[in-house]
Amino acid sequence: MTRRKFLQVWQIAIGMIVTFISAPAIYFWRTDRSGANEIDDRWIDAGRVEDLPIDQWRKEMLLFQRQDRWASFERKEVIYIYRNDQDITVFSAICPHAACLIRKNDEGFGCPCHKSSFASDGNVLTGPSPRSLDRLDTKVQDGRLYVKYEKFRSGTNAKEVIG
Amino acid sequence: MEFLKWIVSVSAIACLLFLGLVILSGWGLSGAYVPSLTDGFPATLYLEKYSSGGHLLRSLHYYSSSGLVFSGFIFLSFFYISGFTAKYRKTWILCVLLYLLIMGSAFSGYLLPMDQNAYWGTKVRLSIVETVPLVGPAIADLLRGGATFNSATLPRFFTLHGSVLATTICLCLFLLIQSKKSIFIQYLSDQRFNVTLLVSIILYFFLINNFSAPLELPADPADVEYNPRPEWYFLWLFQFGKYVEWAPWIQSGVLPLLGVGFLFAVPWLRNHAQKRRSVIVIAWSLIWLVLTALAVIDDKGLHRNPNYSEGMALDAEKNFNRLCIDCHGPGGLGDGPESLAFDLPTPNFTASNFWINTDEQRMIIIVRDGKGIDMPDFGESLTYEQILALIIHIKKSFKPNYKE
Numbered sequence: 001m002t003r004r005k006f007l008q009v010w011q012i013a014i015g016m017i018v019t020f021i022s023a024p025a026i027y028f029w030r031t032d033r034s035g036a037n038e039i040d041d042r043w044i045d046a047g048r049v050e051d052l053p054i055d056q057w058r059k060e061m062l063l064f065q066r067q068d069r070w071a072s073f074e075r076k077e078v079i080y081i082y083r084n085d086q087d088i089t090v091f092s093a094i095c096p097h098a099a100c101l102i103r104k105n106d107e108g109f110g111c112p113c114h115k116s117s118f119a120s121d122g123n124v125l126t127g128p129s130p131r132s133l134d135r136l137d138t139k140v141q142d143g144r145l146y147v148k149y150e151k152f153r154s155g156t157n158a159k160e161v162i163g
Numbered sequence: 164m165e166f167l168k169w170i171v172s173v174s175a176i177a178c179l180l181f182l183g184l185v186i187l188s189g190w191g192l193s194g195a196y197v198p199s200l201t202d203g204f205p206a207t208l209y210l211e212k213y214s215s216g217g218h219l220l221r222s223l224h225y226y227s228s229s230g231l232v233f234s235g236f237i238f239l240s241f242f243y244i245s246g247f248t249a250k251y252r253k254t255w256i257l258c259v260l261l262y263l264l265i266m267g268s269a270f271s272g273y274l275l276p277m278d279q280n281a282y283w284g285t286k287v288r289l290s291i292v293e294t295v296p297l298v299g300p301a302i303a304d305l306l307r308g309g310a311t312f313n314s315a316t317l318p319r320f321f322t323l324h325g326s327v328l329a330t331t332i333c334l335c336l337f338l339l340i341q342s343k344k345s346i347f348i349q350y351l352s353d354q355r356f357n358v359t360l361l362v363s364i365i366l367y368f369f370l371i372n373n374f375s376a377p378l379e380l381p382a383d384p385a386d387v388e389y390n391p392r393p394e395w396y397f398l399w400l401f402q403f404g405k406y407v408e409w410a411p412w413i414q415s416g417v418l419p420l421l422g423v424g425f426l427f428a429v430p431w432l433r434n435h436a437q438k439r440r441s442v443i444v445i446a447w448s449l450i451w452l453v454l455t456a457l458a459v460i461d462d463k464g465l466h467r468n469p470n471y472s473e474g475m476a477l478d479a480e481k482n483f484n485r486l487c488i489d490c491h492g493p494g495g496l497g498d499g500p501e502s503l504a505f506d507l508p509t510p511n512f513t514a515s516n517f518w519i520n521t522d523e524q525r526m527i528i529i530v531r532d533g534k535g536i537d538m539p540d541f542g543e544s545l546t547y548e549q550i551l552a553l554i555i556h557i558k559k560s561f562k563p564n565y566k567e
């Protein structure tokens with residue numbers, strides 16, 4: 001065996017050993033995901049329906065506790081609520097494009113990161129957003145509004161729930 | 164040719180120095196840093212504000228990493244122009260690999276302070292990673308430990324930054340030194356050069372101590388008003404993304420692949436004239452400059468994100484108007500409407516004899532624990548940092564002849 005050949009074999013062997021010994025770590029990183037221990041109690045109390053102004057957009061902060069692995073976190077999420085006499089519309093404030101927070105403006109909503117703009121019904125007016133604003137499920141119980149707070153994958157056409 | 168050799172050599176030495184500074188200051192910083200969503204920011208604030216050497220370490224780490232990105236670019240450019248790439252293939256490949264690893268370290272290190280800038284910048288960049296065709300979402304989820312920010316995100320970024328990437332960088336460096344192309348650091352054997360180097364390092368230490376690494380308010384995932392922006396060396400990519408919004412995979416897939424592919428292929432490309440190579444480098448630098456300038460111009464209308472002390476001062480003003488004004492009055496005279504019902508007079512912050520008897524430490528205790536029956540305690544509702552900012556606000560607004 002020449003020296004060159006020996007070195008080549010040696011390099012391949014080292015490569016294989018490194019791959020094998022790093023496999024458990026990579027496997028762990030790949031499969032250990034948040035949300036595994038989460039209790040599915042996603043209906044969040046968003047206050048009394050009566051307190052919501054009629055025909056007016058309102059920015060609301062949802063405060064709730066979520067369990068993630070070993071830690072329990074206070075989560076703070078922003079939503080936009082619109083109430084008229086028939087029903088209540090709730091949009092997540094997270095832009096479907098790159099997950100920045102949208103702001104209310106005259107024509108509807110705008111995102112400060114890549115200048116996507118949305119109409120008041122959530123549809124995309126201009127900009128790169130691949131889908132309209134993410135509408136959240138709501139229900140009214142005993143005069144209180146409950147919002148099913150979910151996060152969706154950003155940058156995709158489909159609304160995929162991720163947490 | 165002599166000039167080319169000189170600049171390649173000098174930038175290589177600068178890279179090594181910056182790399183050494185970054186690694187060593189990083190070791191220093193990790194002595195008191197905690198990678199966690201809740202403790203990441205307080206630990207960083209402690210390093211910056213309260214520890215004895217943390218400020219210098221943070222500055223060194225921050226500016227040396229910027230210096231590393233810059234001098235690495237100069238080194239690679241002139242290495243390429245010099246045409247040595249075909250002769251020293253292995254060295255070139257290792258250098259490119261090192262540069263990419265350094266970029267990866269910059270990416271992962273950006274999140275660690277857990278201030279607004281770190282949180283939002285990383286969030287936006289991870290969403291760019293998500294648009295990489297096929298593997299994007301899987302990579303982003305792997306880095307985050309889930310589909311959103313969670314309790315494993317900071318440990319993972321910290322491990323990548325301080326361990327995985329750092330170890331790989333050291334391995335590459337080792338291989339680079341083994342490949343014994345010491346012509347790049349030949350000047351290190353020159354006495355005069357060494358003296359100059361030593362003097363510049365000492366000057367650098369003194370200079371850097373006067374600058375601070377940026378720190379903003381703690382990350383607030385619900386802050387609608389924040390304008391997220393990437394680090395200066397990623398601004399061009401951010402700006403480029405705006406022009407291909409209809410196809411984000413060009414920004415995150417095609418462009419990086421082309422760039423990295425070109426860099427790795429350089430030693431095997433037909434060796435065209437040096438003039439042509441210079442034109443390529445200059446053209447790229449111009450594109451970079453123009454895109455960066457456009458990004459800066461585009462953001463001109465936006466309000467600047469406040470740094471930590473500015474943000475705390477704004478917060479203190481709000482807190483004063485919310486909590487203090489009813490008794491202490493808008494002018495700090497102690498004439499607020501509530502104070503009329505008190506038996507004892509409310510102190511007048513604008514009187515100089517008030518400040519003779521009261522120092523900062525005493526005021527902190529009074530705000531925290533309350534005093535008498537009329538002054539409530541705010542230790543529960545305000546953090547120590549908020550109380551401190553509130554007292555600075557009161558001093559600034561009302562104390563006669565206040566100097567910073």
